[in-house]
Amino acid sequence: MTDYKFEGWCGHGPDSAEGKMKWEEYEPKTWSEDDVDIKISHCGICGSDIHTLRSGWYPTPYPCVVGHEIIGKAVRIGKNVTHIQQGDRVGVGAQAFSCLKPDCPMCADGIENHCPKNVGTYGGVYEDKSKSYGGYANYNRTNSHFVFKIPEKIPSSHAAPLLCGGATLYNPLKTYGAKGKRVGIVGLGGLGHFGVLFAKALGAKSVTVISRSHTKESDARKLGADDFIATGDEGWEKKHAGSLDLIVCTVSSDKMPMQGYLELLAFRGTFVQVGAPEDPLPAFQAFSLIFKAIHITGSAIASPADIREMLQLVADQDIKPWVQEVPLKDANQAILDFEAGKPRYRFVLVNENYKD
Structure with a gap:
């Protein structure tokens, strides 16, 4: 049990892409000792969010909380997790799970992003039938293999869109x-x-x-x-x-x-x-x-190894993406503005209720 609730902007049907998401509580994926719970401070808006909300690529398993450019603080750490400590600033991109088995050619070769058992950060269903929920929310739960420690030099509003875009x-x-x-x-x-x-x-x-x-x-x-x-x-x-x-x-x-x-x-x-x-x-x-x-x-997203390498490159070369911050409370308007082509060049939702 935790002393916090998982709440976020839930889409309940294709019309949710028209700015009709609803803020409500939901049940995250079943906890495992390989997981990390993240208190979310920032989440980028990606075109994939819109495609998923409207069931454009495939039927979405509603309710669905989108957002796979997540930054926040690790607040619960599974017993099997060694590379993340409680309180670390961490991020999650577009992938939340792969089989990670040695007989999987993709996972064994370090290209987990192409694993056939890939579960997306939102709109995915695990083998136990629990679902993945994304970052237009106050908390996120993801397998630690796909949780990244963010270099100190990268501001959170810059780090978020790096993780997918x-x-x-x-x-x-x-x-x-x-x-x-x-x-x-x-x-x-x-x-x-x-x-x-x-x-x-x-x-x-x-x-x-x-x-x-x-x-x-x-x-x-x-x-x-x-x-x-x-x-x-x-x-x-x-x-x-x-x-x-x-x-x-x-x-x-x-x-x-x-x-x-x-x-x-x-x-x-x-x-x-x-x-x-x-x-x-x-x-x-x-x-x-x-x-x-x-x-x-x-090409599909990136492997965990490539994401870590990319983050280090950004820190080393001081690469600065062009972002515009938007309060999380305005997420419905933000996705409408996104569809209208207004970002220059990435919207990042900022959780106004986040406290470090």
Whole structure:
């Protein structure tokens, strides 16, 4: 038993994505001695939250508390936990569990984010049928393997969006080798702005932002972008054909100009999709791949090891994401503003009732 209650903004149906979440008490996952309870101070808002609230990707097991960019204080520690101490400032990203078995190829290789038994930080169901609940709340309970100690140099409002948004871009830029390459980032939003920051930090030869219009060009250059391509400009594909070695696409749209994006790649270039639209990706010509031997792949969040490495890089290089703080009490309005494209570039909910 604990002397605190798990309360948060619960979605009860698809209309909860329309600003109709309700603050109420809920039952967290069944406690185990591998778990950590976290008193939440900050939680970033991610596009995944909206997709889940409206059952866009799959039917959501309502009630659901979203939010998987969680920062707070460890207040209860399982007996099996050794790397977290009570009172530590910790964080949780988009994953709350994997099988962690030695005969699982993914877990054994340290890529737990691809484990088929992956349980998301919210909207997930464990083997005992208890559910995972996220960070639009006052407390969170997560398996300690997926709880990270936050370096002192990183402010909590910066650390929160790193744990999903940042990790989602750090992973492919590291895996497919941004260093020394001409990198393109499609979309300058919460994810895309991390793409610019991390591509530069990882030693890209150049970074180009690809967006529909020139509206965000000034921001892109302030973040460190060397070039900017607006797909609304006539002939953009031909003008910049073959100019990039690696493209990471953050856009979640089934109407994006996929054919044009592939034309931007040089011989043996790589296109990585991280945005997850609710409908299939657009069609493209097979010859776009064949003649230039282009690779198309995808990337999912990041492993615990990569998240720890990313946090250290942020601390060492003093990387500063662009965030806007919003009181937790205003979460319903915040998700409406998020859908309207207002963040520059990540909203972070701040629990006004949190006391250290």
